[in-house]
Amino acid sequence: MNAKQSTLIGKLSLLVVAMFAFGYALVPLYDVFCDITGINGKTAAEPVSAEEAIVDTSREITIEFIARPNQQMPWIFKPEVRRMTVHPGEIHVMNYLAENPTIRSIVGQAVPSVSPGRAALFFHKIECFCFTQQYLAGGKDMLMPLQFYVDPALPAQYSTITLSYTLYDVTAQWQPDEHDNASEFGE
Amino acid sequence: MSTVTTADHHDEHHDHKPTGIKRWLFTTNHKDIGSMYLIFALVMFFIGGAMAMVIRLELFQPGLQFVDPQFFNQMTTVHGLIMVFGAVMPAFTGLANWMIPMMIGAPDMALPRMNNWSFWILPFAFLILLITLFMPGGGPDFGWTFYAPLSTTYSNDTTALFVFSVHIMGISSIMGAINVIVTIVNMRAPGMTWMKMPLFVWTWLITAFLLIMVMPVLAGVVTMVLTDKYFATSFFDAAGGGDPVLFQHIFWFFGHPEVYIMILPAFGIVSAIVPTFARKKLFGYASMVYATASIAILSFLVWAHHMFTTGMPVFATLFFMYTTMLIAVPTGVKVFNWVATMWRGAMTFEVPMMFALAFIVLFTIGGLSGVMLAITPADFQYHDTYFVVAHFHYVLVSGAVFSIVAAAYYWLPKWTGHMYDEKLGQLHFWCSLISVNLLFFPMHFVGLAGMPRRIPDYALQFADFNAFISVGGFLFGLSQLIFVWVIIKCARGGEKATAQVWEGAEGLEWEVPSPAPYHTFGTPPQIK
Ligand code: HEM
Ligand SMILES: [Cu+2]
Numbered sequence: 206m207n208a209k210q211s212t213l214i215g216k217l218s219l220l221v222v223a224m225f226a227f228g229y230a231l232v233p234l235y236d237v238f239c240d241i242t243g244i245n246g247k248t249a250a251e252p253v254s255a256e257e258a259i260v261d262t263s264r265e266i267t268i269e270f271i272a273r274p275n276q277q278m279p280w281i282f283k284p285e286v287r288r289m290t291v292h293p294g295e296i297h298v299m300n301y302l303a304e305n306p307t308i309r310s311i312v313g314q315a316v317p318s319v320s321p322g323r324a325a326l327f328f329h330k331i332e333c334f335c336f337t338q339q340y341l342a343g344g345k346d347m348l349m350p351l352q353f354y355v356d357p358a359l360p361a362q363y364s365t366i367t368l369s370y371t372l373y374d375v376t377a378q379w380q381p382d383e384h385d386n387a388s389e390f391g392e
Numbered sequence: 393m394s395t396v397t398t399a400d401h402h403d404e405h406h407d408h409k410p411t412g413i414k415r416w417l418f419t420t421n422h423k424d425i426g427s428m429y430l431i432f433a434l435v436m437f438f439i440g441g442a443m444a445m446v447i448r449l450e451l452f453q454p455g456l457q458f459v460d461p462q463f464f465n466q467m468t469t470v471h472g473l474i475m476v477f478g479a480v481m482p483a484f485t486g487l488a489n490w491m492i493p494m495m496i497g498a499p500d501m502a503l504p505r506m507n508n509w510s511f512w513i514l515p516f517a518f519l520i521l522l523i524t525l526f527m528p529g530g531g532p533d534f535g536w537t538f539y540a541p542l543s544t545t546y547s548n549d550t551t552a553l554f555v556f557s558v559h560i561m562g563i564s565s566i567m568g569a570i571n572v573i574v575t576i577v578n579m580r581a582p583g584m585t586w587m588k589m590p591l592f593v594w595t596w597l598i599t600a601f602l603l604i605m606v607m608p609v610l611a612g613v614v615t616m617v618l619t620d621k622y623f624a625t626s627f628f629d630a631a632g633g634g635d636p637v638l639f640q641h642i643f644w645f646f647g648h649p650e651v652y653i654m655i656l657p658a659f660g661i662v663s664a665i666v667p668t669f670a671r672k673k674l675f676g677y678a679s680m681v682y683a684t685a686s687i688a689i690l691s692f693l694v695w696a697h698h699m700f701t702t703g704m705p706v707f708a709t710l711f712f713m714y715t716t717m718l719i720a721v722p723t724g725v726k727v728f729n730w731v732a733t734m735w736r737g738a739m740t741f742e743v744p745m746m747f748a749l750a751f752i753v754l755f756t757i758g759g760l761s762g763v764m765l766a767i768t769p770a771d772f773q774y775h776d777t778y779f780v781v782a783h784f785h786y787v788l789v790s791g792a793v794f795s796i797v798a799a800a801y802y803w804l805p806k807w808t809g810h811m812y813d814e815k816l817g818q819l820h821f822w823c824s825l826i827s828v829n830l831l832f833f834p835m836h837f838v839g840l841a842g843m844p845r846r847i848p849d850y851a852l853q854f855a856d857f858n859a860f861i862s863v864g865g866f867l868f869g870l871s872q873l874i875f876v877w878v879i880i881k882c883a884r885g886g887e888k889a890t891a892q893v894w895e896g897a898e899g900l901e902w903e904v905p906s907p908a909p910y911h912t913f914g915t916p917p918q919i920k
Contacts, residue, residue, distance in 0.1 A: 213573070213578065225611060229612055232642075377624075
């Protein structure tokens with residue numbers, strides 16, 4: 206095996222390793238891409254501060270609320286109202302009702318998605334139950350608040366925004382930390 | 393160059409090739425390894441084919457008759473995996489092993505020991521995959537595309553073995569691809585310049601690069617499935633911050649170049665056969681090379697045409713629709729060149745030519761249904777129906793598989809030293825041609841009428857078509873037994889083949905005697 210041959214083999218092997226890494230790099234790249242473009246309907250995973258936005262009373266936006274427990278999630282989960290009309294810039298609160306009809310404690314994680322996808326960049330959450338995992342003892346219920354406003358910069362073509370939550374049972378992956386609403390869980 | 397050839401020359405001197413099983417276990421000879429790959433592919437073709445027969449048996453009538461739905465799903469999944477990774481890809485690798493060194497005037501592959509390894513790990517990969525079918529819970533049942541969450545949340549306990557076997561298949565392909573590239577780059581005989589290389593060599597060189605680029609991505613995505621399922625990561629689990637649609641992006645980033653991995657070498661084969669039997673030079677050699685390269689590059693930019701219905705934004709669907717249609721252009725160049733090669737040629741119609749001609753026509757039908765699928769709004773109707781099944785079987789069975797069969801007939805005399813039985817070969821061809829169309833053409837119609845793919849039962853109105861399709865399927869399966877008979881007969885004896893075999897054949901492989909001696913081109917040939 207001559208030198209020319211070994212360098213070629215070396216380069217090709219490097220390409221193999223690089224492409225394996227690229228496969229993994231697609232995971233963060235995908236998130237970054239979706240964050241920037243908002244094409245996936247993903248909203249920010251962190252709360253925004255309630256800045257004094259100028260309320261634009263000339264426009265009305267209909268917000269539709271959809272909430273759905275995932276197949277394996279036994280909770281009852283629904284918004285207080287199905288839809289509301291808001292002015293861009295106005296801060297609103299929407300409560301979601303969660304009820305655990307089983308006899309065991311369950312931890313839930315809600316994952317939001319906004320449609321049309323590109324409106325996600327303009328839907329701001331000041332406070333949301335989806336930022337943390339939610340603990341609910343068997344037979345109990347609770348109200349989970351969402352505080353939000355619509356960015357006045359929302360392009361004119363959007364008049365309705367649908368916010369959908371899917372609620373997952375994450376009891377198995379639950380890690381108690383100070384942000385959770387029940388650090389006593391796991392007794 | 394000369395250092396390489398003398399180094400390999402030295403093998404030739406202690407040429408006491410061991411006999412029996414040891415010869416095959418330890419062989420580093422490209423012809424032995426090529427034969428093993430080809431035989432392995434043929435065996436896999438029949439195992440995967442048997443599964444297809446189970447599928448068609450169940451679908452012969454509506455209702456559930458023979459197998460339960462879960463086993464049916466295992467059959468569709470393992471059938472797909474075996475045909476893609478066990479039959480088509482190893483068959484092409486086998487042809488590459490046999491022919492590339494002879495076509496470029498090299499004594500062997502550049503990395504003979506690695507060559508032995510890349511073959512011998514393959515049977516184990518498929519053994520593992522097949523064994524899962526007999527384990528509690530059964531084999532993989534989530535489709536060859538193993539979409540999350542089917543393969544993560546909802547899959548059975550043998551998924552780890554599935555992942556392991558895919559890893560082994562990937563390693564084997566990557567090693568094979570490195571070997572092909574190093575051989576072509578470093579071992580060409582003096583005077584064999586890039587633009588003198590036969591197209592089969594060119595297409596394989598480009599295929600090898602595709603393999604190196606995408607097989608690691610496949611390895612990555614199965615590993616993510618593995619860790620999502622067993623080690624609590626959430627790459628594809630929305631509850632943990634992942635995204636199941638991400639799976640499809642990564643998978644198809646591999647998957648679409650993969651379909652070209654299965655067709656580019658076929659283009660090379662057809663470009664070798666058509667000029668031989670038309671007794672003319674290949675029309676537009678350089679444009680063939682550039683078309684192949686542009687198909688390979690474009691194949692990285694079209695993956696989301698498999699995902700139009702996932703709710704992508706409109707501009708993304710438009711982008712992928714246009715890039716996909718763009719691929720039809722270089723593909724069209726190829727079809728044009730083959731037809732132009734035949735134009736006013738002195739054609740004869742031996743079996744390899746018949747299969748090559750059938751390839752050109754039927755592959756084009758598959759390409760056309762592909763263009764239909766690429767129209768985003770239309771795909772909303774076609775997606776996940778039998779129309780897609782018809783599309784990819786036209787390009788893969790009457791495309792890739794027909795090209796492999798054509799190659800086998802074309803080079804069998806070189807491999808065995810005997811002519812195959814032309815009458816039997818023609819019988820095989822006509823039976824295959826008729827049955828393949830009975831089998832796959834009606835699938836277009838049931839697909840357009842709304843029959844979904846990957847189901848063990850269907851609505852009553854599809855009954856007649858499905859019975860028809862199943863009969864076509866059984867006939868196609870039976871026809872392939874003729875092929876085995878032809879091969880065995882040809883290996884055993886028959887009319888002696890000359891070195892050139894075919895009157896119009898040109899190229900280095902036709903300058904060595906038939907059967908090709910165990911070692912060829914120990915001293916590099918002179919290329920004019
Ligand atoms: C002009 C060329 C081609 C075009 C425009 C094309 C287009 C497409 C499109 C749009 C789909 C997705 C359909 C859907 O799921 O709704 C598809 C599926 C598929 N194509 Fe092609 N294609 C072409 C050539 C090929 C070739 C050459 C092969 C392989 C040799 C191939 C193999 C496949 C396979 C295996 C699938 C189905 C994958 C699955 O879902 O299991 N295609 N094609
Ligand atoms: Cu594709």
